[in-house]
Amino acid sequence: MRAEEMLQTLVAHGYRLTEPRQALLEVIACRPGWFSVRELSEDLGQKKIRVGRATIFRTLNLLVDLGLLERVRGANEVEGYVVTGAGEHHHHLICSRCGRVEELPECPVAERLAELAAERQFQVVSHNLEVYGVCIQCLRQESLEQEK
Amino acid sequence: MRAEEMLQTLVAHGYRLTEPRQALLEVIACRPGWFSVRELSEDLGQKKIRVGRATIFRTLNLLVDLGLLERVRGANEVEGYVVTGAGEHHHHLICSRCGRVEELPECPVAERLAELAAERQFQVVSHNLEVYGVCIQCLRQESLEQEK
DNA sequence: CCTGCTGGTGAGACTAAGTATCAATTGCTA
DNA sequence: TAGCAATTGATACTTAGTCTCACCAGCAGG
Ligand SMILES: [Mn+2]
Ligand SMILES: [Mn+2]
Ligand SMILES: [Zn+2]
Ligand SMILES: [Zn+2]
Numbered sequence: 001m002r003a004e005e006m007l008q009t010l011v012a013h014g015y016r017l018t019e020p021r022q023a024l025l026e027v028i029a030c031r032p033g034w035f036s037v038r039e040l041s042e043d044l045g046q047k048k049i050r051v052g053r054a055t056i057f058r059t060l061n062l063l064v065d066l067g068l069l070e071r072v073r074g075a076n077e078v079e080g081y082v083v084t085g086a087g088e089h090h091h092h093l094i095c096s097r098c099g100r101v102e103e104l105p106e107c108p109v110a111e112r113l114a115e116l117a118a119e120r121q122f123q124v125v126s127h128n129l130e131v132y133g134v135c136i137q138c139l140r141q142e143s144l145e146q147e148k
Numbered sequence: 149m150r151a152e153e154m155l156q157t158l159v160a161h162g163y164r165l166t167e168p169r170q171a172l173l174e175v176i177a178c179r180p181g182w183f184s185v186r187e188l189s190e191d192l193g194q195k196k197i198r199v200g201r202a203t204i205f206r207t208l209n210l211l212v213d214l215g216l217l218e219r220v221r222g223a224n225e226v227e228g229y230v231v232t233g234a235g236e237h238h239h240h241l242i243c244s245r246c247g248r249v250e251e252l253p254e255c256p257v258a259e260r261l262a263e264l265a266a267e268r269q270f271q272v273v274s275h276n277l278e279v280y281g282v283c284i285q286c287l288r289q290e291s292l293e294q295e296k
Numbered sequence: 297c298c299t300g301c302t303g304g305t306g307a308g309a310c311t312a313a314g315t316a317t318c319a320a321t322t323g324c325t326a
Numbered sequence: 327t328a329g330c331a332a333t334t335g336a337t338a339c340t341t342a343g344t345c346t347c348a349c350c351a352g353c354a355g356g
Contacts (some may be wrong), residue, residue, distance in 0.1 A: 016323050016332060019172045037313065049261075052335035057314060073221070103267060108260035110278060116252055117279070121316070122241045125281040129257060131265070133273040164352050166304065185342065198307035205343060227342070 001083050003142070005028035006068050006099065013066060020051045024059050028083065033101035034094055036080040060104060072130060091128075096136035149231050151177035156215050161214060164173050176231065181249040182242055184228040207254060208280045221246070221278060239276075243283035250283065 003025040003079045011017060027043045032111070037056065045050055058083060063069040070084045070091060080103050082092065091109075092101040109129055134142075151173040159165060175191045176183070185204065192199055208229060211217040218232045220240060230240065230249045239257075241250040257277055265272045284289075 018191045018323070019334065020334070050335095053334085054315085055312095055334060060334085061314095069224075072222035077219075080204055086258040093265065093268065093272075094274065095270075102270065104264055106264070108264055109256050112260070113279065116254070117241065117281070119242065120250060120286070121284040122243075122250065123281055123282045123287060124241075124277075125244065127277060129275060129277045130272075131261065131272055131275040132267070136269040139269070139271060164303065166352070168305070198350095200307095201306085201342095202344085203305055206304085209343095253344095 001029065001068070005132050006063070009066055009068060015062070016076075020055050021057075021059055023049045023051060024056065028063075028069075031083070031105075032099065034074050034080050034082050036074065036078050039080075072101075088122045091131065093131045093135070095131065095138055097134055097138040100135050100137070149177065149216070154211070157214055157216060158210075163210070168203050169207055170192075171197045171199060172204065175241065176217075176229075179231070180247065182222050182228050182230050184226050187228075196296040220249070226274055226292040237281065241279045241281065241283070245282055246278050247284065248283050252279075 003022070006025045006029065007017060007022065010021065015021075023044070024040075027040060027047065027049070030043070031039075037060070037111075039055065039095065060069060064071055064081070067084065069081045072080060072082045072094070074080045074094065084103075089107060090106045091103065091107060094100070109127060113124065154167060154173045154177065155170065158169065163169075171192070172188075175195065175197070177187060178191070179187075185208070186255070192204075208217060212219055212229070215232065217229045220228055220230045220242070222228045222242065232251075237255060238268065239252045241251070241252060241253060255277075257275060259276065261272065
């Protein structure tokens with residue numbers, strides 16, 4: 001999703017189009033997948049953009065609330081974010097090598113979980129699932145390097 | 149799992165039976181389910197037991213390594229721990245009301261996930277799943293209160 | 297039982313995420 | 327263009343977690 005579209009969503013929800021928000025969205029949109037707040041800050045530093053800590057977190061929370069971002073724990077157990085496409089319930093394949101994120105077309109839990117929970121009379125409200133591994137691009141690159 | 153048994157495991161692995169470790173295990177064993185480091189510290193304060201911050205984290209890490217504890221994110225997005233029974237791959241039903249934790253008898257993801265990942269040529273290495281909701285005890289209590 | 301070696305401890309400094317406060321600023325609207 | 331509310335950023339605070347290093351205490355062997 002491009003920075004432009006995210007800005008439009010902000011406006012559509014009555015939020016102001018401020019300087020820091022534009023800068024942040026610009027940087028976020030460049031990220032190929034999962035990113036931590038630290039990486040975001042580094043990107044900002046690189047581009048010599050100054051945005052206050054508080055504003056970074058405020059904006060991230062805002063974007064999460066609007067469904068433009070999702071909070072996702074990376075492979076390394078570090079907290080981070082991911083640009084989301086759909087607002088609906090879904091899960092991610094997260095590449096531990098490059099951080100790329102793929103969305104699963106369906107929830108692989110739902111069915112079996114409902115049965116298991118029912119057996120134990122547990123009322124499920126929500127769940128989160130994150131899948132870690134290696135994406136096809138990284139796999140290919142790896143095999144190329146091994147051929148050398 | 150009782151404090152006694154955990155101590156035995158420590159000893160069996162060549163770790164010393166120190167004062168702080170005993171105190172910590174005592175307090176951990178009392179917890180009915182999920183707990184945060186904060187809660188643990190509060191419990192210690194209550195019982196007027198002094199254990200250094202570093203030692204708390206060291207011990208928690210140790211217990212995680214030995215498979216006696218698991219790191220689990222609570223319903224409120226707060227990081228925490230859970231006393232585990234089995235060392236094998238499994239998941240939890242976490243009660244958002246009381247923090248109690250139930251272990252699922254099987255992984256509700258494995259099968260369907262393997263198929264979905266294969267389709268996209270993503271090599272799955274691991275996944276984590278946590279389920280939040282309301283346990284049977286809390287449901288009962290709730291309905292009792294509503295009758296009043 | 298004593299003693300030494302070594303594993304373990306705790307104070308304290310440090311990194312980092314995230315929240316709260318509040319005065320100063322800026323986007324927008326009329 | 328003026329004014330007001332939304333937004334910002336400096337700053338202080340909370341909590342998780344790591345690291346260092348001088349000191350301490352379990353425990354094995356004499
Ligand atoms: Mn997504
Ligand atoms: Mn468990
Ligand atoms: Zn990859
Ligand atoms: Zn409960």
